[in-house]
Amino acid sequence: MKEILKLSNQLCFPIYSLSKEISNAYRPLLESLDVTYPQYLVLLVLWEYKKLNVREIGELLHLDSGTLTPLLKRLEAKSLVNRNRSTIDERIVEISLTHKGASLEESAECIPKQLKEKSSLTDQEQIQLTHIINKILNTIKT
């Protein structure tokens, strides 16, 4: 058995596991909002930027249209967002919050703190972690 191929020697695996566990940790917190974790991320950027088209959301969240189109349709079905084709450039679909979607921000406010408590990290560790991850992200992109 090649030592280098042992699971415990893979850097990728803890990251992969952690990402899944984070989604799982969000699930109960997002239940009251009736959204999934990726849907919550879309709401986050819409609360921040008010109005974005599909491409812009994809750039912010690193998601492509094959993921976003059905996800946004589900948010639309829940009356959380509006999907409107731009009249200036009809290729573009503008996504905006409905009143209901915008008002959900109030209920979401308590979520980040709850997650941070679950993570049990010190501020120092959180800064280190973000720094290292961003370093990888900046170089890994082909």
Added chain:
Amino acid sequence: MKEILKLSNQLCFPIYSLSKEISNAYRPLLESLDVTYPQYLVLLVLWEYKKLNVREIGELLHLDSGTLTPLLKRLEAKSLVNRNRSTIDERIVEISLTHKGASLEESAECIPKQLKEKSSLTDQEQIQLTHIINKILNTIKT
């Protein structure tokens, strides 16, 4: 706009992005083996442990039967693993490597180094990262 809900203030998001980018970074390297990243993880544990049942693989990789059953069937269809129901306890399905699956380890040997180069991390940073991630993983599990 609540500052705490800004995307850039979320710890979860870089982890989520990084996990996806790692899968993407593996894709071209795994193409020659004709496996996906989760399939590669299954092969990793099989190369290490030789023989595991479905439950054991799930515990090692934090995956449930709903994910593993079809994934293992795909590996079986590629003639990389055998699925055999245990004669001692017929509920158990033992997963073992075929000759082809075992021999793939040779070709995989070069992959971890290539990934590590893509990450551009120093050994020190890699240790820090693993440490912090494991700290979160140990506490986040409900």
Added chain:
DNA sequence: TAATATTGTATTGTACACAATTTAATTTTG
């Protein structure tokens, strides 16, 4: 030992995630 509980896997349903392709609209350029 018969009734009950637990265990291990499979199945079903919903929701990402991304490659590849398609379609329509806009821009570029010859």
Added chain:
DNA sequence: CAAAATTAAATTGTGTACAATACAATATTA
């Protein structure tokens, strides 16, 4: 200005991921 190139979404197909459920086999216990 028309042909070609580019752009933005949507669609299709494959493959995870997980909750919930089903089901059969084994273990427990009254």
